[in-house]
Amino acid sequence: MEVARALLGKILVHSDTGPGRGKERWAAARIVETEAYLGTNDPAAHAYRGVTPRTQVLFGPPGHAYVYLIYGMYHCLNVVTEADGTAGCVLIRAAEPFANLNGSASGPGRLTRALRIDLAHNASDLTRGPVTIREPATSEKFETAVSPRIGIREAADWPLRFYIRGNLHVSGPRGVRD
DNA sequence: GCTATGATCATA
């Protein structure tokens, strides 16, 4: 939750350098919207029902990616935030295209599609790549806003969604930007 | 083994 706020404005980079591949592919986007999921105390969190093959990474060391497939067609990217043994993550909901993005990154599904992130990146170390989160080179000032979470039924009213107020790339069915 | 379902999005 501290992390969710801190991630706003950071640069999400995916350098897709395949061994044996010819040229390096990479893309970068500025995070403009995040959503926090607490651990076993949060009914909306995947970790709520305890450790499973899918959620084990949530209980692992922080700084790792938790990627899963939703609705059979979209991926969601999370950052594990809590210490090893404790669950907790931040869902990256939207980003502003920064470089080499193909298409929009407004929304969890679109974001992963634009950055070409999939199940292969699950449990990968976000400090070592291929997917990394970096400090912005030129930091623009912005105002952080908070709102209820989106797209869930349980505990949706929790004010755990953070976004950059007024940013055009923030997602939300109702265009919640301020 | 089998079935229900979802932290979504595009289309009508």
Next chain:
DNA sequence: ATGATCATAGCA
């Protein structure tokens, strides 16, 4: 409001 589409979880 509905459909696309499949990994996961829960149950038999």
